[in-house]
Amino acid sequence: MPPPAVPPKTPLPGVKHLIAIASGKGGVGKSTVAANLALALHMYGQRVGLMDADIYGPSVPMMFGLGMIDQTKTPFPVEKFGLKLMSMGFVVAADQAVIWRGPKVAQAVGAMLFQPPWGDLDFLIVDLPPGTGDAQLTLSQSAPLTGAIIVTQPAEVSLIDARKGVKMFEEVRVPILGIIENMSYLGLPDGTRLHPLGQGGGAKLAAEIGVPFLGEIPIDAQVSQCGDAGEPIVRKFPDHPISKSYLMLAQTVVNEMLKQPTNAALPDVEL
């Protein structure tokens, strides 16, 4: 019997930087950050893809005004607003639940990452589901991640789980590129800031683990309104203060990437 084919050393040869957007906690706005950051990077002239690795609760279709996709008419990855997109929500209806055990989740994440012809990209952003489970492990083991960005809220309850996410990436030697604090404050018309979820948690976590604090994103109803309407705020209102926060964030990410190797893959073994 012939030996099994040796897999390619770099499974995504056209992708310069593969970045995971992660958090330990759900509901911190990870998908919103991933979508807006991807668009902000694109506005900086980068070639960007966005993969929604949340098998159970995909958000990308709604945030980009898409639904189920007929592959015979529109090939994967789907292109919208200049980004290449992939999501479980393109193949499963929004009102259908995906009821799968871990191995199938891992298989689906692998398929979404490696099967579509992503082409040449400067950044492939992977929006991870919350936690430290199958999707995260599959990605860490099968793909040469350039790094991970951890999203947290300022509240301690979010930081507890964010630390677990950090720990997981340390275990699998994926560098943490930085911390983003989402829902940091509520800006009032008189210029003062309310901190309903606490203050300084993201910066504290960044200092704790010795990684850059990439920035804070305030709370604003327009962010979720734009996402629900199928056009993230960075694209719909590029001059909005929050969009400017994302553009600054994108600039920081591009600068950080200049310091990172483009290929984190380990060498082959000569047996």
Next chain:
Amino acid sequence: MPEPEVRPLALKREGDGLLIDWADGIRTHTAWRTLRSQCPCATCDDERKKPANPFRVLSDREVAAGPPTPVRMKAVGAYAYQIEWNDGHSTGIYTLDALRQLGTVLPSDSPDS
């Protein structure tokens, strides 16, 4: 944050073991027998915790396989290697830290260098 990672630059079969050149200039050699006996998978880990059984009967496959030799060794993400052995066992994922710790450091003036 963990200590700055030490990455392997090159890995190759050398005699009855694995020779690794590390990015910090260290060269290590680990016998296949050591790597096989220290397999980090859950099954092997459990086996190591049990009292040694001097009367354990080798399976036909183990007898046929002979001394442990890797059939295949592939990278797992950016943190480990997975070894498929000639006895059919393949579930062990050896982290870079484990490979470094299991290896014997060779002198820098080794004839192999």
